[in-house]
Amino acid sequence: VTTERTHAGTGYRSAVTEALADGWRFAGLHASTVGDRRLVRALLSDASGAMRLESAEVEDGTVPTIVDRTPAAGWDEREAHDLYGVVFDGHEPLRPLVNHDVPLDHFTTPVRGADPYQVAVGPIHAGVIESGHFRFHVVGDRILHVDARLFHKHRGIERACEGLPLEYGVSTVARSCAACWVTNAVAYAHACEELLGQKPTPEVARARTILLELERVWNTLNDIGAICAGVGLAAGNNRFLALTDLARGLNARLTGHRFLFGSVAVGGSDLGLDTHATADARKTLTRIRRDSSRAWREILFNGSFMDRMPDIGVVDAKAALSLGVVGPAARAAGVPEDVRAVSPRLAYEGFEAAALRRQAGDVQARLEQRALELLPCLDILDRLLTGPVRPAATEAAGPESPIGVGLVESPRGATTCVVERDGDRIGRLRLRTGSYANWPAVAHAAATNLLPDFPLINKSFELCYACVDR
Amino acid sequence: MLTLLRDLRKLRRTIGLPAPERSGSLAVRHVDCGSCNGCEHELILVSGPTVDLARYGLGIVASPRHADVLLVTGPVTTRMQTALLTAYEAMPEPRRVAALGDCALGRGLLGSSTEVVGRVEDVLPVDLRIPGCPPTPEEIAAALIGLIDRADRGRLS
Numbered sequence: 001v002t003t004e005r006t007h008a009g010t011g012y013r014s015a016v017t018e019a020l021a022d023g024w025r026f027a028g029l030h031a032s033t034v035g036d037r038r039l040v041r042a043l044l045s046d047a048s049g050a051m052r053l054e055s056a057e058v059e060d061g062t063v064p065t066i067v068d069r070t071p072a073a074g075w076d077e078r079e080a081h082d083l084y085g086v087v088f089d090g091h092e093p094l095r096p097l098v099n100h101d102v103p104l105d106h107f108t109t110p111v112r113g114a115d116p117y118q119v120a121v122g123p124i125h126a127g128v129i130e131s132g133h134f135r136f137h138v139v140g141d142r143i144l145h146v147d148a149r150l151f152h153k154h155r156g157i158e159r160a161c162e163g164l165p166l167e168y169g170v171s172t173v174a175r176s177c178a179a180c181w182v183t184n185a186v187a188y189a190h191a192c193e194e195l196l197g198q199k200p201t202p203e204v205a206r207a208r209t210i211l212l213e214l215e216r217v218w219n220t221l222n223d224i225g226a227i228c229a230g231v232g233l234a235a236g237n238n239r240f241l242a243l244t245d246l247a248r249g250l251n252a253r254l255t256g257h258r259f260l261f262g263s264v265a266v267g268g269s270d271l272g273l274d275t276h277a278t279a280d281a282r283k284t285l286t287r288i289r290r291d292s293s294r295a296w297r298e299i300l301f302n303g304s305f306m307d308r309m310p311d312i313g314v315v316d317a318k319a320a321l322s323l324g325v326v327g328p329a330a331r332a333a334g335v336p337e338d339v340r341a342v343s344p345r346l347a348y349e350g351f352e353a354a355a356l357r358r359q360a361g362d363v364q365a366r367l368e369q370r371a372l373e374l375l376p377c378l379d380i381l382d383r384l385l386t387g388p389v390r391p392a393a394t395e396a397a398g399p400e401s402p403i404g405v406g407l408v409e410s411p412r413g414a415t416t417c418v419v420e421r422d423g424d425r426i427g428r429l430r431l432r433t434g435s436y437a438n439w440p441a442v443a444h445a446a447a448t449n450l451l452p453d454f455p456l457i458n459k460s461f462e463l464c465y466a467c468v469d470r
Numbered sequence: 471m472l473t474l475l476r477d478l479r480k481l482r483r484t485i486g487l488p489a490p491e492r493s494g495s496l497a498v499r500h501v502d503c504g505s506c507n508g509c510e511h512e513l514i515l516v517s518g519p520t521v522d523l524a525r526y527g528l529g530i531v532a533s534p535r536h537a538d539v540l541l542v543t544g545p546v547t548t549r550m551q552t553a554l555l556t557a558y559e560a561m562p563e564p565r566r567v568a569a570l571g572d573c574a575l576g577r578g579l580l581g582s583s584t585e586v587v588g589r590v591e592d593v594l595p596v597d598l599r600i601p602g603c604p605p606t607p608e609e610i611a612a613a614l615i616g617l618i619d620r621a622d623r624g625r626l627s
Contacts (some may be wrong), residue, residue, distance in 0.1 A: 100549050123553050124501055126532035128513050131502045152549045153504040157579025175580055177603065178508030220509070235474045241518035242481055245607070258606065259508055291477075300473040342556055466507040 002194065002405045004053040006039065007071045012056030013064040019054065020069055026324055027051070028416045029066075029076035029405070031058070031084035042073070042088055043405065043416055043432075049342030051405045053418075058086055062468050065091035068203035072324025075440060098151045104135075108147045111137040116144060119451065123152045128329030129463035136452075141450045143300075153469035161429045162296035166192045167266045168420075169426050173417070177257045177467030179222075180433055182215040183468065185264035187417035187431070192465055194265045195421050196359060199397035200345050207269035207389050209347040211260055212408070214382045217285070220249035220374045221292060223297075223462040227367050230459030232308070233305050239295040243288055250284045253277070268393035278385045285385075289378050296371050309364030313445035313457030315363045325441045326432045328414020331463055332369040334363030346408075347384060351376075352389035363460040410434040412463060428440035429470060435463035471567055478519060485520055494618045499537035499570075501578035503558050504586065505544035509571040513541070515607040516614075523611050526618060534560040540541030541615065542594070545573045545580060546587040558594055566599035568617065570610065 007015055020026070043053050052460040056063040059281040065088040067073045077088045080099035088094055096102045108118075116139050123131040133149040157176050161169050169192070174185035186208050193199060200208065201300035225240030248258040254277055255263040263271055273281070291376060299305060322331040330337060331353055338353035340346070354372045356365060413434030420428040438461055445457050497589040502510060516523050517530060531537050548553060558567070569575050569590040576589030590596055599611040 124534075124557055126509050127516075128500050128530055129502070130505070130507055131553070139590070152545065152553070153502070153545055153547055154585055155504050155545065156585035157581055159582040159585075160580070172580065175506050178506045178511060222517060235471065235478060239474055241515060242478075242520055245515050245518060245520045258512075259604070260496065294477065295474060298471060302471050391574045393478055426619060464507055466505065469504075 002051045002053060002401075002403065004051045004055060004403055005225070006055040006057065007056045008059070010064055012040075012042070012054055013066060013069075014052045016042050017046070017069050019052070023047065024052070025069040025073040026049055026114050027123070027414065027430040028418065029073050029080065030428070030429045031080040031086045032416065032420060035257055035419070038086070038380070040080060041418070043418060044063060045414075046123065049339065049344070050342070051407060053403065053405070053426070055361065061085060062087045064089050064125065067091045068101055069322065071322050072437070074098070075436065081427055085178060090253045095466060100149075100151070103164075107149060108135055109137070109145055111145055114408070116141055117329075119391070132465050133164060135150055137449060138451055142221070142446055143446050143449055143454065145450055146446045146454075148439060148443055149463055150439065151462060151469045154384065155470065157470040158429050158431065161426050163422070164426050165424055166195065166421065169419075171262070171427065172265055173429065173431055174264070175215075175261070176431060176470050178431065179464050180215070180410045180415065180435075180467050182211045182260050182395045183408050183415050184417070184431060184433065186212060186278060187406035187408040187415050188348075188419065189264055190268045190408065191404035191417045193394055194404030194406075195401055195419060196267070197396060197398050197400040198267060198394040200394050201392055202347065203390065204269045204394055205345060205347045206384055207271040207392070209262060210381065210384050210389065211263050211271065212346070213377050214247070214254070215260060216377050216411045217288065217381070218251065220370050220377065221247055221288070222362050222406040223370050223411070224367065225294070226459045226462050227456070228299065230430035230456040231305055231308050232301070233302070236295070236299050236302075236305065239452065240292075243292055246284065249289060250281060270391050271389055271393050273389040278388060281385050282382065283383055284382055289375070292374060298314055306364070308456065309367060310360070312363045312453050313449055313460060315441050315445045317359070319444055320441065321360065323441045324437050325413070326437045327410065328369045328373060329438055329441060332356065332359060332365035335357035335404060337409055339414045343408070348380070350379070363456055366460040387447060412461075413437055431467065433464070433467040436468045438463055481519060483566050487522060487525065490525050490569070490622055492526065492615075492619065495529070496531055496539060496614060496618050497531045497537045498533045498539045498541050498614070499531055499557065500541045500543070502555055502609075503542055503544040503550040503574070504547035504581070505571060506571060506580070506594070509543040512607050513570070513610060514602045516605070516610050518609060521607045521611050523614065526615055528614055528618065534558070535562065537561055539566045539568050539598075540594070541568045542590045543570045543574055546590060546593050547581075548585055548587055551587050551593060554593060564619070568592045568595040568600060568613070568620070569596045570600045572603040573603060575601055577601065578603070
């Protein structure tokens with residue numbers, strides 16, 4: 001159960017500082033309104049998966065910043081300023097993030113020196129890629145700094161959720177992103193079930209875990225293919241595209257949708273798989289395991305491909321911890337955190353995060369980490385698909401609460417969803433996905449590298465824009 | 471690498487994609503105006519080995535200046551409207567617009583009214599509608615091949 005404390009004045013800043021010193025990690029921050037009080041809430045998590053909220057009263061439109069204590073809060077504070085008008089005292093300069101109605105020089109970082117110039121890319125890119133603008137500050141081919149200006153796809157999904165009945169919110173929230181649909185839906189369902197004093201039964205947990213891992217399978221295959229595409233290795237890209245198609249085809253046969261849309265609900269699970277369906281799933285997954293291992297071996301021993309990988313786009317463990325990097329990108333840097341190991345509401349008994357021998361935090365490590373994580377993911381599905389899956393409901397677990405939090409490991413890392421209720425409806429909702437947590441690290445990784453290597457660095461994170469922009 | 475290429479050749483034989491019976495080509499520029507990334511993920515597979523639309527002369531081109539068709543996804547957000555119009559302005563005539571996916575067609579729009587302009591049709595004249603949430607690679611392929619056929623019969627000139 002999530003604990004929540006509200007502070008006035010500088011109490012919030014010292015509470016967060018103390019929590020961070022005790023080993024708690026920043027997991028999100030959002031602005032909220034309760035009655036006529038305006039609040040800023042910082043979400044923190046610890047290594048056991050426990051969550052707590054430290055809230056600050058907004059006084060004269062201002063709260064103290066925590067970005068100097070945890071740089072991971074940078075984007076969250078900028079977003080709360082742009083969308084809710086909160087000023088973070090001490091966050092200097094508080095540059096716009098979501099707000100595009102400002103001159104470019106308010107947004108970009110000033111870069112001075114001998115012969116730096118800017119390369120503007122996007123929002124429309126040359127391939128089939130989501131929209132976003134990158135401004136590279138370069139000298140020759142060398143990147144000094146990147147300003148990523150995202151939120152071109154901002155659809156106001158969180159605002160659109162406000163006032164929706166809790167059980168209807170799932171289709172809107174989850175559709176922030178097709179690649180993370182199940183993760184977003186389960187994070188939202190967990191948050192709502194905490195509000196309603198419910199918890200998943202083992203059968204509900206099993207169904208949701210199957211869906212989460214099916215999502216991870218196609219995403220992982222897609223992401224390995226994307227790195228091949230980033231280098232221009234068409235054979236590798238095509239092989240993994242075919243496997244991605246195979247995995248999505250399985251999703252459609254099991255749930256009626258290639259991206260598993262509509263397969264998660266608040267208060268239970270409608271997923272029904274008979275023995276024919278589970279046998280089909282196991283057969284297809286065995287084929288994916290065999291064919292992907294074979295293709296991976298080929299890639300691994302392709303010298304001209306692998307030579308492009310090492311020491312490019314490095315995010316080391318120190319930077320990963322400071323920037324709040326999550327998921328495969330963090331584990332590739334030697335931060336062994338995986339929410340699946342601390343998810344009692346899901347069926348991950350005995351799960352341990354996969355660790356590479358070479359945790360260099362570069363493109364090679366992020367590629368190898370994904371290939372490594374595909375196997376336990378297939379193992380989990382193998383274990384969970386041994387018998388039929390039946391629809392089931394959640395069970396009562398305790399008192400209702402005004403605020404609920406969901407924490408789920410997406411294919412890109414820890415995703416949190418905070419839901420504040422207004423009766424039986426959504427009062428305020430915040431979805432912070434693994435992609436949101438990792439975007440600042442892409443800019444960090446790109447600095448000092450060559451401009452032509454940026455597509456590769458970007459693909460090695462393979463972050464969504466859709467669930468960041470919302 | 472030879473194994474990988476052999477596997478791909480075998481895969482192609484297994485899928486058994488027919489040789490195209492039609493001529494012509496279509497250069498497509500994709501613009502994401504606020505989709506959930508589902509349409510993009512399926513569109514990528516359209517050029518993958520299981521559909522391989524290049525057989526029909528269809529290619530994704532890097533610039534709207536080289537494009538016959540602007541393929542637009544998503545409910546058009548306020549922040550993408552200008553970029554979409556700029557891309558359309560850059561296209562040579564004859565130019566066509568295809569709206570890809572339910573959001574682009576205004577079926578079940580996501581988001582709040584202050585951030586979303588609306589359907590693609592509210593911003594640009596639309597010639598081809600591809601429904602689905604998201605449409606499958608095969609559905610996207612069939613719709614685009616239909617557009618090549620229409621161009622062949624001179625209805626697009």
